[in-house]
Amino acid sequence: MENNNNKQPNKNKDDKDGRKRVRSEKINNKKSLRTRDTGQQAGQSLEELRVKYNEKIDSNINLPSPDSRSGNVSRQGSVFVDLGQFLDFDDLLPLIGEFGWFQKLLFIFMIPFCFIAAFVYLGQIFMTLAPHNYYCFVPELALIDNETERMELSIPREKDGSYSHCSMYDANYTAIHFALNRSIYLNMSWPTIRCQAGYVFDPVEMPFRTATMEFGWVCDRDYFATLAQMLFFLGSILGGLGYGRLADLCGRITALVSSCFLALVGSLFTSLAPNFVAFAATRVLVGASYDTCFTMIYILVLEYVGPKYRTFVANMSLAIFYAPFTMLMPWLALSTYNWRTFSALCAIPISLSLLSFWLLPESARWLVSVGQIDNAVELLKRVARRNNKTVAPSVFDHFRFSCQQFYREELQGRHFGICSIFKKPRMARYMVLMILIWMAISLVYDGHVRAASVLDMHNVFVFFSIACATELPGNILVILTLDRFGRRWCAFVFTCLSGVFSLVAAGTKNSKHMLGAALAGRFFANICYNIVLQWAAEVLPTVVRAQGVSFIHTMGYVAMMMSPPVVYLSSVSTSLMLLILGILGLLGGFLALFLPETLYHDLPQTLSDGADFGREQRIWHGPCCGPGSKRVKRPQRLWHQGSSLRTISRDEFRSTKMHRVARTRVAPRKTQISSQDTVAAEKMIQTYTFEHGQK
Template sequence: MVVVNKLSDMVLNDISRNNTAKTIENNDESAIRSNIESVSGNSNRNDGLNANEEEEMDFDDLLPLAGEFGRYQLFLFALTLPFYSYAALVYFVQLFMTEVPSGHWCWIPELANLTEIERRTLAIPPEDNGITGYSRCSSYVANWTQVLSTGIKPDKNWEISPCRHGWEFNRTEIPYPTAGTDFEWVCEKDSYQATAQAIFFAGSVLGGFIIGWIADRFGRLPGAVISCLIGAIGGVISIFTRNFGEFAASRFFMGMSYDNCMMMMYIIVLEYVAPKYRTMMANLSFALFFTLGACSLPWIALICANWKILSLTISIYLALALFAPLVVPESPKWLLSKGRVEDAIKKLLSICRINKKEISPKTIEKFRASAFKAINKQEKVNGLEILKRPLVRKVFLLVCLEYVCCCIIFDALVRSVGQLGVNIFVSFTAISFTEFPSLVIVAFIMDWMGRRWMSSVFLSICCLFSFLTAFVSTGLPSVLCAVLARFSVNIAYNATIQWAAEMLPTGVRAFGVSAVHICGYIATLISPYIVYLNNVVPWLPLVIVACVAIVGGVTALILPETAKRDLPQTFDDAEELIKNQSFWEIPCINKKKERKHVEGYYNENFEN
């Protein structure tokens, strides 16, 4: 099914595989040693392979022999930098292209020779209950030539009318023209910014299907390149737009590249890394390079000093993906799925050459036979089977809800940064930097604390600080609360991404993970309008975010714990995983029981 696209392969450790790979993906060190034992065998000198002809071998089994994490993998790690930064830039750039300063007021041509403060004091009615203390959408009606010549002071009894000649903006907030200021998306048009962002996310939904189909049909690398080129074209088109409709259409195209530009490279690189290093590779590369892209963006925007130049700069950077085929290899799993076994073997031998390792011809021949056998055994599974099993259906819908909550919270907090009463460029950088420590923490404590309680606890913390952000004074207090809220949801968000893949049986895991992520994309259509409610009631958006966090925290406790558990291979396994749970099951507390389970598994595999 072509719907099962880039997200369908996103399963963090390529977990639709045999039991050996399954236990490896659960990071059980004894299982890793057991796998190496079966591949390298103490009694065989032919690259340590067991001589049993019935034993099957896949690409992951050969990676330890080709170099688990050598120079080749470090080179691929470096290659993730542009693609992970692409994702950050594509996702966040529209904020700096369309943001409108909160300080804006009617432009009065007759008062052009006065200073900004003099014009505003003379022509703009005060508004005690407003955000700025003055009206942003109306001005006094007067004969301004006469007012200037006679020195008459403004009178609250003067006639008031909506702005007739456009607006002027406080350039100390955002010191360059944005699409929002050029097209005057204020007052009755103040929802346009949110609508343009929602249309961007609508493009990401369609892009998931189209780029996924390209990646399945022509390869992961063409999918990554085409995704980046679509984004580059959308960015260039943005420069020539003249109204909201044209701008929104260009952002729809940019949205089609969102996430796809990163995920294809993510999949390729992880497939060339031995299973026990994949969690580190996934979290560390994302923590470093996505954070770098996000934290650099505000300062790139300031250097460009114009939204059109900013859009062009990002587009040129995206277009550099054209050179990726010169240095980035194709996905070995995709090659094998298409029957291109010899091409996959060439990739493997390239790893050996660069890592200075050797694999014997007998090992290669055994892998070749296993690969062709696996191709002949491939079967198509109907993903809709998820909905026919009551227990699995319940868990699937709940994990969709959990991911939706995380997506709404994450995006709403990102777009609320302009409401904190602090320089948007500084506050955005500070809040974006939380990606780095949160991902590092996830890598170290997720298995120790478990998915359920970690997600619930950190979403509860997010709820608390989101609520406080809405009511504490603007400035440093609100920024600190926003940083802690964003830090907390980052942890829950990244845990849920992996969690979703661990609950579903192998045959439908790809389809299920795809559906979960598409639900998240659809949910982000709502978040810009939540933030827009700031124009109605200033504290309302963050209170809604806090409520969504509570829903997510409660939902997390209903879901089954998957830490240090075998991935379900069948629907029966999945149902057993769901039923064999207690509410107070916490991996760090149940460590003794877990150790007994692991030790038993270890002894069985190493028994001679």
Template sequence: MIEVDKMLEKCGDFGRLQWIMLLLFSLLNVLSALHYYSQTIISFVPKYWCADGLDPLAPVPNVSSCSPLDINANHSAICHSYRYEPYMGYQSFSNEMHWICRKAWMLSLGQSMFFVGSVIGTLVLGFLADIMGRVPMLVLSNILGMMGNVLTIFSKNLTLFCIFRLIAGLATDANFLMMYILVMEYMRPSLRTVGLTICIGVFYCLGSMGVPWIAVFMGNWRGFLLAISLPCCLVPFFYFIVPESVQWLISKHKYDKAVACLKRVAKINRRQIDDSAYAQFIEDCKVSQKNMQTSKPNILGLFKTPRLRRNTLILFFKSMVITLCYDAVSRNVQGLGISPFMMFTLSASSILPACLMIIALQDRIGRKAMTSISLLLSGIFISVSGFILYTGSTANNQTTTVLVTLSMIGRFGVTMAYNSGAQYATELIPTCVRGQGVGAVHVMGYAFTFFSVYILDTRRVFSPLPEIILGVISLVGACLTLLLPETLNRTLPISLEDGEQFGISDHWYTFSCLKKRTQSVAALAPQRGMSLSKSTDSSDYF
């Protein structure tokens, strides 16, 4: 709402309150990283081999094996017990429950339920956020994540593990997104992209790099889950610090509470505002709401016309590809000839450079170029690492260095694609259905991550197969992204009709960085008879 941004200028849109909210958002980025990657850390599979009839002094095999080895006294075809060589002494859930070889499907199923929970949680908590508010859902989602992780400690069978991981998954996305929305709404528009991206790039990166070493320090998966869950006890106190969304309060006609939030902002930012200014603000909001159409289009309108339907389906597929690759690449830290803990940290270190690269290039070369090049980059380097796995030996130090480097570059590319693609989708979907459309695109992406565990499990069939699958779908996603219109420096679509006509003259080779700006955003304003949204204003994202 334009009225809200104007009022925030008076109350302070980059003062003490905004610094406090950025600090809390930074903390949530760390907690979000710990929660998201806990699923990977507790599931690490150490080196294992058959222990049937094995001499206690027998040497440790070079590779894991599900079948009895030559050193086993018992040469039966089926192994009944195993020995493990934990990474850095860390006891994971998989080796404690012996969910390997014939029982490996149990671990994959349990991991998949985490993402089933994330889809349910994104839908349900997002719906409740529109009814009860952003702050309550921020607190609830983090409590659900903490409960799910703590309950997982008491998992003794597959059923309990699946239920508790599903509960933990409910928090994924909402535990971060609600605060993202609140910070964005209270931040000065010109500083939103930089402020939010820096917080994500620095603190999500630190949380991702540190999560494996918390596991090493605790020594076992139970202590690790407890250690990452306890800090979530701080989040309920956000309820008393973080103001509710003024835009949401206005949309629900809760004018008194909206004014109370604005007065609180002004007080913290040490601004003196006359009561008449608040009264005028409420009147402006009422007039604006009265002029709004009573009937609004819904998400089904995105599929009624050919071009808008094509673009929407491409956005769905792109979200699936990017989210799947992002999750799978971040998990793919074993079998590369280096400790998975070290590989996890090295891979996560690419998050900050990727965010900085987006800040530096996205508003220069455009969303289309940024997303497609990022996917192309990750697809090529992930595929090449699979080829090296097939032709080389991870025991060779030089080969290991190459694999690690390629994996890091692949993670760098897919991180850029993930962050850039999210903004691209938000700008392409018309304003009238933007909330519903972005939510649907987001959910489709999370739903597809269900398969990431099974893609990585194909390594047991053919060593480089996960890299081949991820590389191919990344390249397909990069090609399909070329069919989308550019949004940089253009008036974003407001109605469904605008969405159908948006970028109608664009070709697959049309990039904003290769041609001069052909249409002035300001020049289009009189044609619409209303204020226009620019693609660089993230106030339209939610």
């Protein structure tokens, strides 16, 4: 009995404990139901929470399900909630074709714009070429056939025995002209004065008559050509800022066509310029079109090309289209014999580019950003047809739905600017470094381009073509190395090599060796310019990428304004010019080591991503060997699949529309999901993300 009595209390105790456990389980179940919308259910994955939340919404409003046979959303109901993933541009491209006939035609359409970019950039160099051999023109002695006699009678000699370029004797040339024996007037002790009536240029050395020769921008006015080139880059700064805004407001094609029209007007009026003021004003107009007349078609093509083809398209367009036109440009100038004819004739292809307003498609991404979603969908359907791709209508419906519920809401809630980059210390450091690197490389690249016109004055056209020919192998080398060794080490090696060869050229006395080293410096300058052009867009987060890259390019134009004065130093010392280019190359190369590597890394999308990007990398990190050689996968974004405009940080968006979990498709005048359900879902995701982030 005692044992039974002893067991009875234990049994009662077990029963009580069992009832407590059952009661506790019921209470926990009720709590779990109440906390399901706040994400506090232990051990439950986020996907399970989203599915249960979807079931809850479906049971509350009795939503119809999608048609399983066609995959289309049923339109019998008023609302359909889809907690699945959005369909982004990069998700849609494989379905409509990443590099089909449509993209190949766009690639071919880049040809005329590559010519325009080459002419706008390099045309002014040939228009303002300064000849090497010239002397003062004396009208009274113009009828003397013997040039040597004319120079002996009017031009003094320098200390090295050569004839002076900028001085003439102060003598009575009328008396000399009518004298029977002119030899009596040969007197080297006569006083000298500056040239009074212009200059005589050697037609054998310079068969192309430049604006410098026509307006006499030599001797004490030799800085006029340099000033005109600086004003060209001033126009580039203004145009870059203005057209960037115009492209956002009116579209890529509008900005492209208007910039080409500005280049056309500027080139035609350049050919009519009567003096320096008019010439400089027209070059500001042409400079305002520079970069935009090519960058817009460049961006447009890359937007329609799949990610795995973008590096190839970006560099091959420069290699097979732009590089040949730069090599051809000096010979086009030489064939016209006069800078006015050269400027007018090269404007003809620019006029043909105006037809692109009717031939080229608008950017589908821009159409979505301004709310023209139906036009964007129709355009993408045309891309699919051109590429012989069959895409179900439901896919385009899904894409349209994604755009309506995400992209427009994101763009409406966006409040980002250049200042947003500098709010995060790490991003601010990256931005400052990219500005300094881009300014150094831009000055080095443009300096080497312009240096080709002064390094070999006797064969300027031949040497310029050879220097431009380095663009082709340089772009091919970028394609072969950039996706293997990474951006950081490639930028460091190639930029430093450009600086080293420039320094070697500066210290070489032999003219042939100097030209060879300078060509090597130009070759590596081409490579590092293309690398940083792509690298800057990858380091900056998506939400500030366009504005950040535009600002970096603008600072590059500021640096390019200093390249004409650097090349002008060649009149004092060619070694000094190359020395400055070499030091800047080494500086830019070493600064590149302090930027993060982007190869095999998911690119930052938000400001928070940008603030953390590269934190795990060390200065010796290399993607081709050692730690980081494999692709580092970050946690999958929980909000949607889209890869081009996604964001997850509440701190970066003031619009609460960006934090919805339930995606709704609403028919006119029908029931919608209540805002309480949306807020509940939002709190669920936030709480779950916070708790797991703490763990």
